Amino acid sequence: MPTTHDWINNPLGVVEGMFAASQNNPNSGWEAKAVEFFKDHLKEKEAQTWVPSLNDVPLHYMKPNSLVKFRCLIQDMFDPEFYMGAYEAVDPSTKAKVLKCGKYKDVMECGVDLNSKNTVTAERQTFYCVPIPGESPWVKESYASSSQARVVPSTSYVPTRQKRSYEEDDDMDTQPQPQKQREKHTGLQSPTEHHGNGECKRRETEAPSNQTAPASHLDLNFPLPGEKGPSCLVKVYAEWDGFKLNDTLEVYGILSVSPALSALADEKDVSSSFLDPADSMETAEEQRVHCPPASLVPRLHMLYAKPLPHNNPLLPPTLEDNSAFLSSTLSEMAAVRAELLTYFTHILLGDALAAEYLILHLISNVYSRRDVLPLGKFSLNLSGCPTVSSYTECLYQVIQQLVPSSFYLAMSLQNMNQMKFVPKKDYVANRLVSGALQLAKHTSLFLDEIQLEQGQLDTTGVHNITALGNLISWQKVDYDFNYHQMEFPCNINVLTVSEGRSLLPSDCQIHLQSQVAPPNMEEYLSSLHMHPQASQLNKFRMYLSVARLLDYSISDEMTKSVEDDFVDMRKDDPRSVSAEDLHSMLVVSRLLSLSLGLTSLCTDSWLRAKHIEVLRRSRVEQQKCLNGNEP
Amino acid sequence: MSTDVVDDREMREAQRDYLDFLDDDQDQGVYQSKVRDMISENKARLIVNINDLRRRNEARAAKLMNNAFEELLAFQRALKDLVASVDGTYAKQYEEFFIALEGSFGNKHVTPRTLTSRLLGSMVCVEGIITKCSLVRPKVVRSVHYCPATKKTMERKYTDMTSLDAFPSSAIYPTKDEENNPLETEFGLSVYKDHQTITVQEMPEKAPAGQLPRSVDIILDNDLVDLVKPGDRVQVVGTYRCLPGKKGGFTSGTFRTIMIACHVKQMSKEVSPNFSAGDVAKIRNFSRAGKMDVFDQLSRSLAPSIHGHEYIKKAILCMLLGGVEKVLENGSRIRGDINILLIGTTVFFS
Numbered sequence: 001m002p003t004t005h006d007w008i009n010n011p012l013g014v015v016e017g018m019f020a021a022s023q024n025n026p027n028s029g030w031e032a033k034a035v036e037f038f039k040d041h042l043k044e045k046e047a048q049t050w051v052p053s054l055n056d057v058p059l060h061y062m063k064p065n066s067l068v069k070f071r072c073l074i075q076d077m078f079d080p081e082f083y084m085g086a087y088e089a090v091d092p093s094t095k096a097k098v099l100k101c102g103k104y105k106d107v108m109e110c111g112v113d114l115n116s117k118n119t120v121t122a123e124r125q126t127f128y129c130v131p132i133p134g135e136s137p138w139v140k141e142s143y144a145s146s147s148q149a150r151v152v153p154s155t156s157y158v159p160t161r162q163k164r165s166y167e168e169d170d171d172m173d174t175q176p177q178p179q180k181q182r183e184k185h186t187g188l189q190s191p192t193e194h195h196g197n198g199e200c201k202r203r204e205t206e207a208p209s210n211q212t213a214p215a216s217h218l219d220l221n222f223p224l225p226g227e228k229g230p231s232c233l234v235k236v237y238a239e240w241d242g243f244k245l246n247d248t249l250e251v252y253g254i255l256s257v258s259p260a261l262s263a264l265a266d267e268k269d270v271s272s273s274f275l276d277p278a279d280s281m282e283t284a285e286e287q288r289v290h291c292p293p294a295s296l297v298p299r300l301h302m303l304y305a306k307p308l309p310h311n312n313p314l315l316p317p318t319l320e321d322n323s324a325f326l327s328s329t330l331s332e333m334a335a336v337r338a339e340l341l342t343y344f345t346h347i348l349l350g351d352a353l354a355a356e357y358l359i360l361h362l363i364s365n366v367y368s369r370r371d372v373l374p375l376g377k378f379s380l381n382l383s384g385c386p387t388v389s390s391y392t393e394c395l396y397q398v399i400q401q402l403v404p405s406s407f408y409l410a411m412s413l414q415n416m417n418q419m420k421f422v423p424k425k426d427y428v429a430n431r432l433v434s435g436a437l438q439l440a441k442h443t444s445l446f447l448d449e450i451q452l453e454q455g456q457l458d459t460t461g462v463h464n465i466t467a468l469g470n471l472i473s474w475q476k477v478d479y480d481f482n483y484h485q486m487e488f489p490c491n492i493n494v495l496t497v498s499e500g501r502s503l504l505p506s507d508c509q510i511h512l513q514s515q516v517a518p519p520n521m522e523e524y525l526s527s528l529h530m531h532p533q534a535s536q537l538n539k540f541r542m543y544l545s546v547a548r549l550l551d552y553s554i555s556d557e558m559t560k561s562v563e564d565d566f567v568d569m570r571k572d573d574p575r576s577v578s579a580e581d582l583h584s585m586l587v588v589s590r591l592l593s594l595s596l597g598l599t600s601l602c603t604d605s606w607l608r609a610k611h612i613e614v615l616r617r618s619r620v621e622q623q624k625c626l627n628g629n630e631p
Numbered sequence: 632m633s634t635d636v637v638d639d640r641e642m643r644e645a646q647r648d649y650l651d652f653l654d655d656d657q658d659q660g661v662y663q664s665k666v667r668d669m670i671s672e673n674k675a676r677l678i679v680n681i682n683d684l685r686r687r688n689e690a691r692a693a694k695l696m697n698n699a700f701e702e703l704l705a706f707q708r709a710l711k712d713l714v715a716s717v718d719g720t721y722a723k724q725y726e727e728f729f730i731a732l733e734g735s736f737g738n739k740h741v742t743p744r745t746l747t748s749r750l751l752g753s754m755v756c757v758e759g760i761i762t763k764c765s766l767v768r769p770k771v772v773r774s775v776h777y778c779p780a781t782k783k784t785m786e787r788k789y790t791d792m793t794s795l796d797a798f799p800s801s802a803i804y805p806t807k808d809e810e811n812n813p814l815e816t817e818f819g820l821s822v823y824k825d826h827q828t829i830t831v832q833e834m835p836e837k838a839p840a841g842q843l844p845r846s847v848d849i850i851l852d853n854d855l856v857d858l859v860k861p862g863d864r865v866q867v868v869g870t871y872r873c874l875p876g877k878k879g880g881f882t883s884g885t886f887r888t889i890m891i892a893c894h895v896k897q898m899s900k901e902v903s904p905n906f907s908a909g910d911v912a913k914i915r916n917f918s919r920a921g922k923m924d925v926f927d928q929l930s931r932s933l934a935p936s937i938h939g940h941e942y943i944k945k946a947i948l949c950m951l952l953g954g955v956e957k958v959l960e961n962g963s964r965i966r967g968d969i970n971i972l973l974i975g976t977t978v979f980f981s
Contacts, residue, residue: 081886244840245842
């Protein structure tokens with residue numbers, strides 16, 4: 001009888017047991033049953049926390065072939081591969097032919113009879129998955145602290161305080177990368193405390209990883225520079241068409257880190273390579289990408305994947321099932337909104353209107369697409385920001401503390417000309433080389449235009465600006481496939497901070513009118529950080545995520561009254577009021593209603609939306625008058 | 632042993648069927664004349680339309696689709712027999728003759744995404760865009776060695792998984808004979824064939840939204856090399872085959888799959904329209920209808936949902952029709968087509 005946690009430590013045992021049991025009955029559907037078994041066990045939230053996560057625990061702590069989970073983004077999809085679902089092997093001791101299961105494994109045991117008639121060929125698909133780009137530290141800590149996985153490192157790992165010990169233990173192969181990879185893992189400090197290892201107080205010092213960062217990250221193909229974390233080759237056995245590129249998933253699967261995989265990659269006879277057609281098809285680069293050593297990029301045989309509609313650990317996974325939680329939060333939303341408004345007003349130097357617009361921006365979400373038009377997007381251009389260096393960074397840190405994933409992009413000339421924004425397909429290595437715009441949905445992209453200097457943009461720079469423009473206007477990124485481009489839709493909130501009007505398009509521009517002019521910006525900013533405590537911050541975080549996920553509708557009478565109102569507005573001032581104004585007012589009123597926790601439009605929200613739009617526009621007019629010659 | 636005998640008999644039967652099909656003197660002589668054309672053009676590949684084979688011998692056509700390797704081999708041998716009967720010396724020039732198939736493939740007409748494992752071993756037609764072309768390399772087919780010690784010449788043939796023969800030969804290139812005397816290779820007498828591998832990716836407009844396009848590797852041999860370049864949209868007909876994984880202490884248990892092409896056809900974007908007889912009759916009637924000016928009528932049919940702008944529509948119609956370039960005696964050219972510049976404001980639709 002397997003013990004309660006046997007299915008976590010030895011999932012292959014469960015699978016093989018089911019396979020053996022099904023041998024007498026060819027139509028037993030053992031594969032579906034195996035998946036159901038794991039799904040059932042993982043239904044309770046508690047069971048999910050028992051499974052160790054590749055995001056928190058370093059790879060060398062994990063037991064091979066155990067059940068692990070990985071919160072990730074699908075960055076690349078490789079071609080499908082055929083493998084032996086069932087194969088016959090000759091048992092060396094009894095010399096009898098035994099049918100073995102090849103599913104969820106990478107390496108077959110010795111003595112395989114390749115010409116047997118009982119071999120079943122099956123297909124599986126490989127995805128290259130990376131950790132969610134721009135994930136905020138509070139999210140990582142929250143997930144890590146809620147994990148109750150007991151992970152005991154292998155006995156070959158000797159706990160000492162010296163850095164030297166790392167090189168003795170792991171049997172890394174001769175790649176120069178592993179050194180840097182290990183240093184990356186030691187960066188995740190806190191998880192060791194949660195692993196119930198009372199006996200050894202290991203103090204893993206964080207090795208200096210700054211100079212090694214560029215080379216190793218290039219190999220792992222992360223979208224954003226400076227990211228830490230493992231990447232994984234996820235092997236999918238069923239329903240792979242349901243997954244799209246850039247989907248965020250939590251994958252539950254069997255970890256495979258067999259060193260034999262690296263041995264297979266190296267074993268190549270020079271003379272035979274010219275005569276064997278299979279070898280001549282794959283270049284060396286492709287080999288390196290598709291079969292990296294397992295210590296660098298582990299394989300994960302997926303049992304079941306949970307799509308993540310949001311990446312906020314403070315909320316339940318799906319809001320629809322949790323009506324009690326939803327109703328309790330909705331009642332508090334107006335109050336939390338008021339607190340958040342005060343907080344933002346302080347940060348934005350006393351400008352309450354800008355604070356309101358910032359809230360609306362943070363809860364915006366592309367909820368639908370009509371032909372080419374994405375509905376619900378609301379990119380904000382905050383102009384008139386103080387040019388004091390630390391202000392924008394401080395503003396970004398505030399946002400980073402509140403949203404689950406974000407990225408700060410300083411639009412300096414060097415960044416624009418040299419950074420990779422748009423993913424490009426590399427046909428030699430047969431993979432998609434990532435770029436900064438390959439982000440998960442609901443990521444907040446913070447563009448700092450104040451860092452823009454004088455100078456010339458070269459071709460890459462121009463392409464990057466065009467890509468940013470496309471992202472803001474159409475919420476899509478055109479991936480470069482050499483002979484053609486493929487567009488991938490995305491759902492990213494873009495906040496542009498600039499001195500005057502931004503050179504990028506935006507849905508809404510608001511000019512900051514600071515009421516407070518602090519003589520010492522540094523002091524003022526540092527005092528702000530003391531303001532919210534952890535519980536307050538958590539309330540804000542939940543509020544922002546819930547508001548983004550709420551459903552919204554407009555009743556028919558409201559539609560009629562809005563129409564009539566718009567017609568009146570046009571009658572009064574036909575020149576300045578256009579169809580676009582109606583669209584933007586509808587978007588603002590939608591966001592305003594959602595920010596108050598209301599799921600349908602009411603007259604108050606509509607009137608308030610009109611009011612703040614008028615205020616905002618009058619500011620923009622004022623600004624135009626001030627800057628005489630500016631277009 | 633008995634299976635070998637059965638296979639052999641089936642092969643001979645298949646060969647007879649194919650010879651029957653190709654030697655259609657009594658029927659319409661289509662393929663006979665095609666074979667004669669092939670000989671006169673000094674080529675070694677005959678284009679056969681699978682629809683014709685289906686009409687003559689449906690069972691054989693079905694077997695060709697599903698059990699491509701053996702059937703194609705039989706077909707090629709039949710072709711060689713026919714060529715030998717028509718022109719003996721020409722048949723001796725080429726070691727092998729090839730069959731290129733075209734026509735309707737039914738559910739075997741696929742894209743790299745729909746090329747699934749059930750199609751392994753069958754004849755498929757894949758469409759897509761070429762993304763990678765390797766260099767053209769010569770591959771040895773038959774090597775001739777001379778041993779100066781014993782003054783004997785020996786030959787060796789090489790086949791591998793990309794040829795249609797069922798048994799791949801040993802890959803070792805002999806440098807010594809049985810008595811360990813060194814051998815010299817006679818490069819002039821050895822026979823080589825050209826070899827190229829390409830990758831075909833599914834067409835970007837047909838890929839489902841949100842997914843990366845899939846690709847398949849294809850091997851081109853002999854006269855099919857260098858017909859296409861990266862960026863071309865093509866239709867490739869060939870057999871889909873599975874290559875065994877590497878052997879050794881461990882095996883990963885995964886297989887690579889490739890396609891061995893027998894025919895490559897370029898699909899140009901501008902497809903010339905096929906007019907049926909009914910179409911041509913209707914066009915003639917329309918042009919002869921005396922009541923209205925044809926030019927006027929056509930220009931009004933352009934963009935019918937836009938009212939007015941007749942002059943602009945007439946200009947656009949002239950541009951679409953185009954004209955014939957005229958070269959005058961003094962050498963100056965009058966262009967055949969016109970360019971149009973539209974000036975005005977456009978209204979944004981939100």
